Amino acid sequence: MRCITTPENMLSPEGAFGGNPLFYWIYGLAAHLVPCWLAYVIAGLVIMLILINAVLLGAAIVSWGERRLLGRFQNRVGPNRWGPFGALQPIADLTKLITKEDIIPYGADRLAFTAVPVIMVSSLLVATAVIPFAKDVALVDLNVGVLFILAVSSLTSIAIFTAGWASNNRYALFGAGRAVAVLISYEVPVVLSLLGVVVVAGSMSLGDIVVAQAVPFFLVQPLAFFVFLAGMSAELNRTPFDVAEAESEIIAGYHTEYSGIKFALIQAAEFGGALFVSGLIATLFLAGWAGPVADWLGWLWFLIKTFIGIFLFVWIRSTFPRLRLDQIMAVCWKFLMPLSIINLAAVVLEVYFLRDASGTLSTSDLWIMAGINMVVAVVSIAFFGRIIRQKIRNSSRTMTASAPMVRGVPTIEVG
Amino acid sequence: MYGLEMAKGLLVTLTNLARKPFTTSYPEQRVKQHPRFRGEEFTWYEERCTGCASCAKYCPLGIIKIVTSPSETAPLQGDKYRLEVFDIELQRCMFCGLCVEACPYDALFMGSGFEEGQYKRTDLVITIDRLRQADKHPSTWFRPQLEGMDYRPGVSRPLGWREVGREGWRWHQHEKAGMRLTGSNTTRDSGDEA
Numbered sequence: 327m328r329c330i331t332t333p334e335n336m337l338s339p340e341g342a343f344g345g346n347p348l349f350y351w352i353y354g355l356a357a358h359l360v361p362c363w364l365a366y367v368i369a370g371l372v373i374m375l376i377l378i379n380a381v382l383l384g385a386a387i388v389s390w391g392e393r394r395l396l397g398r399f400q401n402r403v404g405p406n407r408w409g410p411f412g413a414l415q416p417i418a419d420l421t422k423l424i425t426k427e428d429i430i431p432y433g434a435d436r437l438a439f440t441a442v443p444v445i446m447v448s449s450l451l452v453a454t455a456v457i458p459f460a461k462d463v464a465l466v467d468l469n470v471g472v473l474f475i476l477a478v479s480s481l482t483s484i485a486i487f488t489a490g491w492a493s494n495n496r497y498a499l500f501g502a503g504r505a506v507a508v509l510i511s512y513e514v515p516v517v518l519s520l521l522g523v524v525v526v527a528g529s530m531s532l533g534d535i536v537v538a539q540a541v542p543f544f545l546v547q548p549l550a551f552f553v554f555l556a557g558m559s560a561e562l563n564r565t566p567f568d569v570a571e572a573e574s575e576i577i578a579g580y581h582t583e584y585s586g587i588k589f590a591l592i593q594a595a596e597f598g599g600a601l602f603v604s605g606l607i608a609t610l611f612l613a614g615w616a617g618p619v620a621d622w623l624g625w626l627w628f629l630i631k632t633f634i635g636i637f638l639f640v641w642i643r644s645t646f647p648r649l650r651l652d653q654i655m656a657v658c659w660k661f662l663m664p665l666s667i668i669n670l671a672a673v674v675l676e677v678y679f680l681r682d683a684s685g686t687l688s689t690s691d692l693w694i695m696a697g698i699n700m701v702v703a704v705v706s707i708a709f710f711g712r713i714i715r716q717k718i719r720n721s722s723r724t725m726t727a728s729a730p731m732v733r734g735v736p737t738i739e740v741g
Numbered sequence: 742m743y744g745l746e747m748a749k750g751l752l753v754t755l756t757n758l759a760r761k762p763f764t765t766s767y768p769e770q771r772v773k774q775h776p777r778f779r780g781e782e783f784t785w786y787e788e789r790c791t792g793c794a795s796c797a798k799y800c801p802l803g804i805i806k807i808v809t810s811p812s813e814t815a816p817l818q819g820d821k822y823r824l825e826v827f828d829i830e831l832q833r834c835m836f837c838g839l840c841v842e843a844c845p846y847d848a849l850f851m852g853s854g855f856e857e858g859q860y861k862r863t864d865l866v867i868t869i870d871r872l873r874q875a876d877k878h879p880s881t882w883f884r885p886q887l888e889g890m891d892y893r894p895g896v897s898r899p900l901g902w903r904e905v906g907r908e909g910w911r912w913h914q915h916e917k918a919g920m921r922l923t924g925s926n927t928t929r930d931s932g933d934e935a
Contacts, residue, residue, distance in 0.1 A: 395758075397762070398757075398758050398762060399754050399757055399758050400757070401757055401760055401762050401763055401764075402762050402764050403762050403764045403766065406766065641751060641754060641755070642751075644754045645750045645751050645753070645754045646747075646750065
């Protein structure tokens with residue numbers, strides 16, 4: 327063998343592609359035919375291609391599974407015409423959307439309008455790169471993985487606002503404004519809850535976080551899990567926080583004007599986002615690929631845990647009605663925000679007192695933390711739940727009373 | 742809604758997930774159709790029809806078009822016209838059934854079908870030929886004599902024109918001039934009418 331194909335001696339400091347065995351296998355294979363640098367590029371591209379296809383195919387499966395599951399939640403059957411149990415429904419949907427006319431509205435900003443689906447899908451795909459699907463199987467195991475995910479997935483809010491602005495449609499702009507308000511607010515509790523995870527794991531690398539979960543983190547910090555779930559529901563514009571595309575109020579929100587392949591891409595990004603966040607929940611809170619039997623079965627545990635995440639999202643969607651925008655803000659700043667701060671404070675104190683001399687936590691320490699945090703979670707949710715309920719009642723009362731006082735409608739000045 | 746109520750709500754939806762969906766997968770499974778269903782294709786018995794055009798007059802939308810010519814058997818009495826056009830424009834029909842109510846001779850019935858999708862508007866006009874050739878599955882709507890027979894339009898056999906009349910009237914048993922009776926078992930006894 328002419329090329330170096332062992333992880334230790336690879337070019338990058340961390341071991342390129344996270345020590346991904348599939349990458350090294352393809353690399354070794356290609357190295358027989360082409361120069362080393364080309365083999366390296368080819369292997370990387372192949373891995374990326376596999377990942378992109380997996381994510382988009384997963385998004386298609388999620389779109390089918392969600393409709394199917396939602397149907398059962400509502401005592402319906404769901405899509406059942408194409409293929410067994412309607413499993414080919416995404417293909418039919420995609421065929422329909424691709425063959426539709428691709429309309430760009432008159433007066434729209436063509437470049438921005440066209441760029442939005444690309445940004446949304448690519449930010450999703452880039453964010454997926456750091457998720458470990460099995461032991462050592464990630465596109466790249468960044469040591470700042472959590473930070474990377476937060477940074478990249480925030481691109482979505484820019485894309486959404488661009489969509490609203492570029493559409494030249496007032497409903498799209500309303501939707502975009504709502505979406506950005508929600509996204510920016512919910513970023514804060516989500517980041518704070520992730521901080522708790524990072525503190526306990528002692529690393530921002532998703533691979534290390536999985537390894538650190540001798541006890542799954544949804545037990546160690548139930549508050550963080552709860553806040554992350556709620557916050558991510560808001561980030562994905564899902565019910566009960568889906569004011570951004572509330573179809574009963576503003577037609578479809580920011581993607582009102584999108585049709586054809588662009589709409590298909592936006593939908594793929596949304597369902598792929600649900601899949602990605604479920605994978606993130608599996609990685610951060612449900613111990614990722616770590617499972618009872620063997621390491622090579624990691625992908626199976628990861629898939630099962632991802633499905634649990636998706637099921638949770640669909641379950642929440644089928645249960646809760648949509649909140650008003652001011653209620654969403656109240657939930658964020660007066661409920662989730664204190665909860666995440668309490669969680670962070672509790673976790674930091676526990677880690678400070680429980681860790682041993684080398685700064686690591688043993689499994690029994692994690693169980694102790696789980697016990698304490700469970701009590702903290704129940705007490706604080708009950709306490710802040712009571713407060714927020716009163717606040718929301720009062721605010722809705724004052725809003726109704728002051729509604730006739732509103733004189734004009736808010737205007738947007740175009741410079 | 743924060744706290745225990747949220748858990749309660751989640752539990753409600755979870756019980757619904759465990760339940761069997763009560764959707765009927767339509768093309769494969771069908772719900773039981775009521776015999777009084779006012780179906781799309783009309784059932785018309787030419788033998789009973791005198792061409793009086795009551796149905797056309799009573800139609801609130803005016804979508805029934807009837808063109809007749811004098812009877813070939815008894816033109817002077819004029820009690821039976823020959824029908825040349827009998828068009829029902831289904832695209833505007835609202836299936837109120839007033840034409841069926843208006844028919845004095847039990848010649849027009851509502852149908853039992855409901856799958857009348859067409860690609861052209863002109864295909865939605867039921868012509869006299871279609872009415873003649875159609876299988877006669879009359880709906881029992883406004884026809885109590887069919888309900889007395891316990892007739893099920895969707896399931897039972899097609900009915901001939903002699904079976905669908907109101908027997909108390911005995912209209913069809915006494916052939917009046919011009920009634921095109923093909924069968925031989927008709928009583929030609931005019932004494933009853935008096």
